[in-house]
Amino acid sequence: MVTFIVRRIVATIPVLLVVSIVVFMLVHLTPGDPARVILGAEAPMDQVAGLREEMGLNQPIFVQYWQWLTHAVQGDLGASVFMQQPVTQVLAERIGPTAALAIAAELIIVLVAVPLGIAAARRPGGAMDRSVMVVALIGMGIPSFVLAIFLVLIFGVVLQVLPTAGWAELSDGLGTYLSYLVLPAVSLAVVLSALVARMTRGSMMDVLAENFVQLARSIGMGETRIVYREVLRNASLPIITVLGTTFGSLITGAVVTETVFNIPGIGQLVVDSIGRRDYPVIQAVVLLGALLYVGLNFVIDLLYGFLDPRVRLNAGRL
Amino acid sequence: MAVDNIFRASPSTRKHSFVDWVGKNRSLAIGCGLVIVVAIACFVVPVLSSADPNAVDANHRLEGISPEHPFGTDQFGRDVLSRFFHGGQISLIVGLSSAAAATGLGLVVGILAGYVNWLDQILMRIADGLLAIPGVLLGIGLMASLGPEVGNVIIAMAVVSTPTMARLVRSRVISVKEETYIEAIKLQHPNFFRLVSLHIVPNILTTVVVQATFVFADAVIAEATLSFLGAGVPPPDASWGNMLADGKTLLFSAWWVAVFPALGLVTAVIGLNLAGDGLRDMLDPKTTRRLR
Numbered sequence: 001m002v003t004f005i006v007r008r009i010v011a012t013i014p015v016l017l018v019v020s021i022v023v024f025m026l027v028h029l030t031p032g033d034p035a036r037v038i039l040g041a042e043a044p045m046d047q048v049a050g051l052r053e054e055m056g057l058n059q060p061i062f063v064q065y066w067q068w069l070t071h072a073v074q075g076d077l078g079a080s081v082f083m084q085q086p087v088t089q090v091l092a093e094r095i096g097p098t099a100a101l102a103i104a105a106e107l108i109i110v111l112v113a114v115p116l117g118i119a120a121a122r123r124p125g126g127a128m129d130r131s132v133m134v135v136a137l138i139g140m141g142i143p144s145f146v147l148a149i150f151l152v153l154i155f156g157v158v159l160q161v162l163p164t165a166g167w168a169e170l171s172d173g174l175g176t177y178l179s180y181l182v183l184p185a186v187s188l189a190v191v192l193s194a195l196v197a198r199m200t201r202g203s204m205m206d207v208l209a210e211n212f213v214q215l216a217r218s219i220g221m222g223e224t225r226i227v228y229r230e231v232l233r234n235a236s237l238p239i240i241t242v243l244g245t246t247f248g249s250l251i252t253g254a255v256v257t258e259t260v261f262n263i264p265g266i267g268q269l270v271v272d273s274i275g276r277r278d279y280p281v282i283q284a285v286v287l288l289g290a291l292l293y294v295g296l297n298f299v300i301d302l303l304y305g306f307l308d309p310r311v312r313l314n315a316g317r318l
Numbered sequence: 319m320a321v322d323n324i325f326r327a328s329p330s331t332r333k334h335s336f337v338d339w340v341g342k343n344r345s346l347a348i349g350c351g352l353v354i355v356v357a358i359a360c361f362v363v364p365v366l367s368s369a370d371p372n373a374v375d376a377n378h379r380l381e382g383i384s385p386e387h388p389f390g391t392d393q394f395g396r397d398v399l400s401r402f403f404h405g406g407q408i409s410l411i412v413g414l415s416s417a418a419a420a421t422g423l424g425l426v427v428g429i430l431a432g433y434v435n436w437l438d439q440i441l442m443r444i445a446d447g448l449l450a451i452p453g454v455l456l457g458i459g460l461m462a463s464l465g466p467e468v469g470n471v472i473i474a475m476a477v478v479s480t481p482t483m484a485r486l487v488r489s490r491v492i493s494v495k496e497e498t499y500i501e502a503i504k505l506q507h508p509n510f511f512r513l514v515s516l517h518i519v520p521n522i523l524t525t526v527v528v529q530a531t532f533v534f535a536d537a538v539i540a541e542a543t544l545s546f547l548g549a550g551v552p553p554p555d556a557s558w559g560n561m562l563a564d565g566k567t568l569l570f571s572a573w574w575v576a577v578f579p580a581l582g583l584v585t586a587v588i589g590l591n592l593a594g595d596g597l598r599d600m601l602d603p604k605t606t607r608r609l610r
Contacts, residue, residue: 018447022456029463141588143539145546146580149562152569153577164569252452256543260566267547274462274549282462289455 004305012294019290020072024065026286027279033057038081038277051081077287078280082273087284090269097167098265101258102250104185105192109246113193114239117200121208122227132197139194144253148187148260155183165262184261188253192246199242203235210234237304244300248293255285346596352589356582360406371404372396372554383574390574392564402578405556410586412468412551413538416475420537421530423480428487429514432495442488445481453478453536454543461549471550475537486529490522524601531594535587542583558583 027034035051036043056064071078077087120129156164168180207213208231216226255267262268266285273281364371375395382390389398431441448456460474494500495518503517544550545559546566553560558579565576 014443015446015450018444019450022447022451023459026459026463029460031465034463137591138588140591141535141584143543143583143587145543146562146583149566149569149576149580153573157570157573248452252454256454256547259547270458271547274458274547277462279463282459286451286455286459290451293450293452 001305005302008298008301008305012298015294016291019287019294020069021065023283023287023290024068026283027055028061034279038279072287077284080273080278080281082276082278082281087280090281091266091284091288094264094266094269096265097263098251098254098258098267100181101184101188101254101263101265102247104181105188105250105254106243106247108185108189109193109196110243112189113196114200114243116193117197117239118204118227118232120197120201121204124205129201132201136194136198139191142191143256144188144191145256145260147190148184148257151183151187152260167261167263167265180261180263184254184257184263187260188250188257191253192249196239196242196246200235200239203238204231207231207235237308240303240307241300244296244303248289248296251292252289343596343600345592346600349589349592349594349596352585353593356406356586356589357410360403360410360582364400364403364407367400371400371556382572389578390572392561392572392575393568398561398575398578401556401561402558402582405558405561405579406582406586408468408551408555408557409538409541409559409583412471412475412541412557413534415472416479416537416541417530417534419472419476420479420483420533421526423476424483424487425519425526427480427484429491429518431484431488432491433510433514438488441484445484448477448481449485453540457540457544458547458549461544466549466552468551468555471541471544474544475540478540479533479537483526483529483533487522487526490525491518494518494521528594528598528601531590531597535590535594538583538587538590 030037033048033052035048035055035057039048039051052058056067059067068078075088079086080090083090116128116132120126120132123129152164155162162183163180164183166180168176170177204227208227213226213231216230217223221230254265255270258265258267259271266288269281270285272278273285373396375391377395378387378391379393379395381387381395384390387397387399389402392398392401427441427445431438451459456478457474460477461470464470464473500513500517503513507513541550541557542559542562545557546563548560548563550559551557561579562576562583565572565579568575
């Protein structure tokens with residue numbers, strides 16, 4: 001198991017290296033002088049020169065990359081050009097609502113999509129199966145922010161039962177908190193539920209077709225026990241994988257969806273930063289998303305190795 | 319006599335069953351139908367009408383559905399219907415161009431990686447790195463640094479979608495190049511470009527076309543997402559994404575500004591996904607749908 005973990009860590013290094021180069025280059029892809037672009041065309045020359053100095057733009061690009069990388073590894077991603085605050089601090093202030101939104105959506109997916117997928121797999125071609133497939137199809141065509149717009153129209157404008165903008169903290173009371181959370185979380189969850197339900201269905205059906213299920217039935221084991229204990233356990237690896245990867249999509253989905261609801265999270269920060277050309281903030285958000293993705297995949301790999309001995313044995317041999 | 323019958327029957331049965339089969343392949347029929355309807359609406363209707371999608375009319379702001387403005391007007395009094403068509407054009411062109419660019423680049427990179435071992439390592443590590451960055455965030459980052467222009471949206475989306483395509487092409491090339499007939503052709507004509515263009519590419523094309531359809535669908539969504547966040551097609555030009563951004567703030571007073579582009583977007587994307595599913599069933603029954 002230790003060699004397996006070490007191997008997985010080593011495998012992430014080239015990925016992280018490429019990610020760091022791409023994120024670093026985001027500033028330098030700008031046509032023209034980044035400092036001039038940030039300050040605008042009317043800014044005086046000496047101010048631009050000052051910012052160039054501050055951003056280290058006068059040094060050779062490899063030196064710049066090395067300095068940026070060594071600082072980034074130590075958790076220093078520079079300071080926001082606009083807010084005069086360390087970027088990490090800015091992100092820390094804004095991550096709360098985005099993370100809460102993604103976690104709430106993941107909970108909805110686990111509690112709704114996985115059981116739906118299981119139900120669909122038990123009667124292929126049945127009413128449940130067909131409705132799951134139709135919802136899955138629609139879910140794939142509707143981006144979460146578009147669904148969010150429709151939900152705001154229905155529950156905010158027509159029915160007027162839920163708040164459609166803003167955010168509440170838990171200290172404002174659980175009911176208030178949830179009322180602000182439910183619409184964004186649902187619009188995020190529905191789209192990915194479609195994918196998770198389809199994956200769960202496929203994975204369950206693969207296992208249900210195996211011989212041991214026939215055997216279990218023939219020795220008189222109850223259907224509920226077969227499905228929820230034996231089959232689900234064997235089908236769990238692909239389901240866990242898709243849940244893990246959806247969490248990554250949920251975070252980026254949350255970034256977009258929260259702008260519909262004016263939630264003061266990472267998404268709002270990104271939108272503001274694009275307008276202000278606040279490169280360090282955008283770089284940090286892109287980097288954070290990539291780190292999250294790599295980290296999640298690392299955890300999923302470990303889970304695989306942990307749950308299925310064949311995976312870690314093969315990986316050790318290769 | 320029996321043999322005679324078989325010979326006579328087979329060609330007509332074949333034709334017949336093919337027509338039958340297209341009829342049965344409902345996803346392809348419905349998907350293509352939806353895409354064609356949306357495309358015709360967006361590309362033909364604006365040619366027939368002379369309405370200017372950017373014409374501001376201060377006296378008719380936020381007006382609801384009426385005979386003159388079937389989709390209402392927005393906060394500047396612009397006609398939502400003609401903006402819907404022009405925005406759809408931009409959205410579809412951006413989606414199609416970035417899918418085409420990603421397909422072309424993905425083919426080149428994937429074939430090189432599949433054939434040249436030392437390049438394979440480098441190219442696939444780069445692809446892994448790019449794939450590790452969530453697509454929307456990479457798109458936002460690229461747009462923030464390149465600047466808000468239609469051409470840049472296409473570049474950004476191509477960069478985001480190329481790694482997936484390259485990986486797919488590479489895996490197909492690796493399996494196709496081991497086939498006996500490729501070995502035989504290699505002996506006959508040792509010219510690499512001839513081999514690739516005449517024998518490898520046609521063999522992997524079905525997989526690539528199916529994937530390109532999905533990339534097209536994803537690119538339409540991505541364009542809408544970027545424009546919605548203000549990092550895509552810059553105003554005043556309409557795209558479904560920036561119309562949604564305008565409409566978002568007007569949901570309580572003028573629902574039509576957001577709802578129509580949303581419906582257009584959803585129709586186009588579902589159509590493309592259905593067409594992709596149907597194409598895959600028709601051309602490439604063995605592969606399973608890709609995971610996003």
